[in-house]
Amino acid sequence: MRHRVVVTGMGVVAPTGQSVDEFLDSLLSGRSGARRISLFDPASLPTRVAAEVTWTRSDFRDRKIAFAMHAAEQAVEEAAACGSAPGGEGGLSLGIGLELFSMEDAVAAKHGDPVPSARRDRLTFLQTPSDLCVSMLAARFGLTAPPATHVSACAAGTDAVGNAFHLIAQGRRRWMLAGGADSMINPLGVAGFCSIGAMSTSNDDPPRASRPFDRRRNGFVLGEGAGMLVLERLADAVERGAPIHAEIVGYGTSFDAHGISEPHPEGRGAFQAMKRAIDDARVEPGAIDSINAHGTSTPKNDLVETLAIKRLLGPRAYQVPVSSTKSMIGHLISAAGAVETVAAIACMKADWVHPTINLDEPDEACDLDYVANVARRHPQQYVLSSSFAFGGQNASILLRHWPPC
Amino acid sequence: MNVLDFARDHLAITGCGSVVGNGCDPAPFLKIRKMRKFMGPHDDLAVIAASRPVQAAALPASLGERAGLYLAVGFIPFERADLDVLVDASVAGGAFSMDRFSTTAFSTLNPLLTFRCLPNMPAFHVSFNLDLQGPYWVGYPGIGQFYVALEEASAALADGAIDVALVGGVADQENFLVRHHFSRLDPPVDPAKLQSAAGFIVLERRTDAGRRGATLRGRLRCCRISYEPADPFERSDAYEEKIETVAFNGLAHDPGELGPASLAVALATAAPGTLSHQARSRDRFSADSEWELT
Numbered sequence: 228m229r230h231r232v233v234v235t236g237m238g239v240v241a242p243t244g245q246s247v248d249e250f251l252d253s254l255l256s257g258r259s260g261a262r263r264i265s266l267f268d269p270a271s272l273p274t275r276v277a278a279e280v281t282w283t284r285s286d287f288r289d290r291k292i293a294f295a296m297h298a299a300e301q302a303v304e305e306a307a308a309c310g311s312a313p314g315g316e317g318g319l320s321l322g323i324g325l326e327l328f329s330m331e332d333a334v335a336a337k338h339g340d341p342v343p344s345a346r347r348d349r350l351t352f353l354q355t356p357s358d359l360c361v362s363m364l365a366a367r368f369g370l371t372a373p374p375a376t377h378v379s380a381c382a383a384g385t386d387a388v389g390n391a392f393h394l395i396a397q398g399r400r401r402w403m404l405a406g407g408a409d410s411m412i413n414p415l416g417v418a419g420f421c422s423i424g425a426m427s428t429s430n431d432d433p434p435r436a437s438r439p440f441d442r443r444r445n446g447f448v449l450g451e452g453a454g455m456l457v458l459e460r461l462a463d464a465v466e467r468g469a470p471i472h473a474e475i476v477g478y479g480t481s482f483d484a485h486g487i488s489e490p491h492p493e494g495r496g497a498f499q500a501m502k503r504a505i506d507d508a509r510v511e512p513g514a515i516d517s518i519n520a521h522g523t524s525t526p527k528n529d530l531v532e533t534l535a536i537k538r539l540l541g542p543r544a545y546q547v548p549v550s551s552t553k554s555m556i557g558h559l560i561s562a563a564g565a566v567e568t569v570a571a572i573a574c575m576k577a578d579w580v581h582p583t584i585n586l587d588e589p590d591e592a593c594d595l596d597y598v599a600n601v602a603r604r605h606p607q608q609y610v611l612s613s614s615f616a617f618g619g620q621n622a623s624i625l626l627r628h629w630p631p632c
Numbered sequence: 633m634n635v636l637d638f639a640r641d642h643l644a645i646t647g648c649g650s651v652v653g654n655g656c657d658p659a660p661f662l663k664i665r666k667m668r669k670f671m672g673p674h675d676d677l678a679v680i681a682a683s684r685p686v687q688a689a690a691l692p693a694s695l696g697e698r699a700g701l702y703l704a705v706g707f708i709p710f711e712r713a714d715l716d717v718l719v720d721a722s723v724a725g726g727a728f729s730m731d732r733f734s735t736t737a738f739s740t741l742n743p744l745l746t747f748r749c750l751p752n753m754p755a756f757h758v759s760f761n762l763d764l765q766g767p768y769w770v771g772y773p774g775i776g777q778f779y780v781a782l783e784e785a786s787a788a789l790a791d792g793a794i795d796v797a798l799v800g801g802v803a804d805q806e807n808f809l810v811r812h813h814f815s816r817l818d819p820p821v822d823p824a825k826l827q828s829a830a831g832f833i834v835l836e837r838r839t840d841a842g843r844r845g846a847t848l849r850g851r852l853r854c855c856r857i858s859y860e861p862a863d864p865f866e867r868s869d870a871y872e873e874k875i876e877t878v879a880f881n882g883l884a885h886d887p888g889e890l891g892p893a894s895l896a897v898a899l900a901t902a903a904p905g906t907l908s909h910q911a912r913s914r915d916r917f918s919a920d921s922e923w924e925l926t
Contacts, residue, residue, distance in 0.1 A: 267730055268730045268731070269730075269734065270730050270731045270733070270734035270735070271731070271734040271735050271738075272734045272738060323772075325708060325750070325751070326707065326708045328710065328715075328809075330718070330719065330722060330728050330733065331727075331728045333715060333718075333719045333728075334719055334722065334723055334726075334727060334728040337716075337719050337720075337723075338726060342816060346818060346865050346867075347865050349816045350816060350817075350864070350865060352816070353809070353812060354708075354809055354812065354813060356707060356773065356813060357772065357773075358772065358773050358774075358864075358915055359864050361915070362861065362862065362863070362864035362915060362916070363863075363864060365859070365861035366861040366862055366863050366864075369861065370861060371859060371860065371861060372859065373776065373779070373780055373783075373857045373858065373859040373917060374780075374859065375769075375771060375777070375780050375784075376771050376772050376773070376777055377769075377770065377771060377772075378705065378751040378752055378770055378771065378772040379752050379755070379768065379770045380750065380751075380752040386769075386770075390769065390784070393787070397787060397791065399783075399787065414730060414733055414734075415718075418733070418734075418737075418738055418741055419741075419745065419746045420746070421738070422738070422741045422742075422743040422745070422746060423743050423746050479767070480767040480768050480769075481697075481765055481766065481767065481768075482701070482755075482756075482759035482764055482765050482766070482768060483759075483765075484759045484760050484762075484763050484764055484765050485760070487667070487670050487747060487753075487756060487760075488747075495765075496765065499697065499765065503767070616752060617750075617752075618750070618752045618753055618755065618756035619756055619759065619760070620752060620755065620756070620768055620770070
């Protein structure tokens, strides 16, 4: 017995919007959230641009916790807007970023400053463990089923949503709060990515620095934020009259088992993850109407992802719109997959595909329809959304329009 | 409190492996020796502990698409030496200087630091060296997540998504940052008791294992997980972990200080008999399982 699973609540905190409506508007208008880093002085670092969330609250030192809580509030509130909350015991599936490490605290500790005595300060001094976010979300929303904390890096957000889908579909959980949260726009985070040459160095024109599939792409732009979704059984959602955004019908993962920082040259792992998601849904690749790509704007990813899509869809690949949310909001790392799932669902509901901005000179090897620069009206029945992690962990999720046509 | 019971009597353990303590050499298990430079202690531990049960189970060196990895990793172990260099080069007037960080310190930053500590890197190294291309689940940071990994592996085997599940836990806990974390808890954990460890088991459907002539090393009799959400800033003195064995006592290590690896290490080091494991974790998991080892 496999239960059908639907999304009944969504919340987002992204560089270009802190509600789903605001986020959708920004996506369809092709607005970039990238600018010069303001969270700290990037001084002489090779990369000095990022897509920051404008966040005036100061409730948590670790921004990703604040983002997660706010996005979750939106999602849960929306899921209960019909007058009743999802039934039965809920669980949490969260893709979460690295523990926040404070260079300021490290210097203080080195100079003999004592560890703060207040419990909250002590638990966030020097390093903030990321499982704090899981505990806080579970406590805040009374989620009593054992939580799953995903740390599969750039694939974690998609893994969190996909795992939650499987847990409900297989009858192991009744409903789930699922998503991802991350913020690595801090000195060590930015310096770490700079040191491996992964980020764009187009510092003079931040809004144009992220240019997936473009010939002049030179790395990703770091973003931050959170996306959270409420998932539940279709039967439960219908019974309580909940608003249904979309159905989740498939999820697949794979390892590249190839290179530590570069994808398999033929996109083997990316293909396998996408194929498994489609097989999981028991549909044919020909059913796919659009793809929300991983689309990082790195030279290797975009090329390999293109190859994988071609292998998946065959000649039809040229007719399926493929767009990169990261062209506008940057790479949200562990939150990316969740926020991009929100983007894909919101666009699918509106019968639009958002653009891949800054695609002015397409790479000859990236020759698919990437919805260059301008959003397009395009009704979709099935949308595939993918995330491919540094370290070769690949995840794809298949979404279906609600109601089915 | 939600109690999950996912005992899968049709599943068999066909291999176990573990390693305790840093300083172990993964070289014999590496497909390409030069990859060693990318590996931190938790990667070393994971590769050794994952390779042993695969060999013990007489599985092919290339696990391929029908094998999945289900792994719980411990807290992030940034290396002190790497960070000290950065910190020392970032100071001006006794305080952190972003200007110094972006110039002097950045030039000293070892790019390999990025690779050696990330929580998904043990999964990468295991998949790379065993050519494991199937699905995965990678969680963090304690024994509760090991049980969730076990549940996921069990479900994937039950619904036929995979034929082989490599289920493990790994934690580099002989690390200053990890010890810093445990020392500030309320009540604190004696850092000297924290050990680095990794443990893995190979799970297969009993019928498939029998068909390929694998030696059955045990089975999971029953397993339960529950969770009680609570404010993480409140005191948690409920933590305890117990491993009990019947008919033998073959445990070489204090099971309570091996983080997410504790159960898998116990399974790998126990002699035949019945092993029961009970854990109440600081992050509010309660889990227990009973295993029959042959």
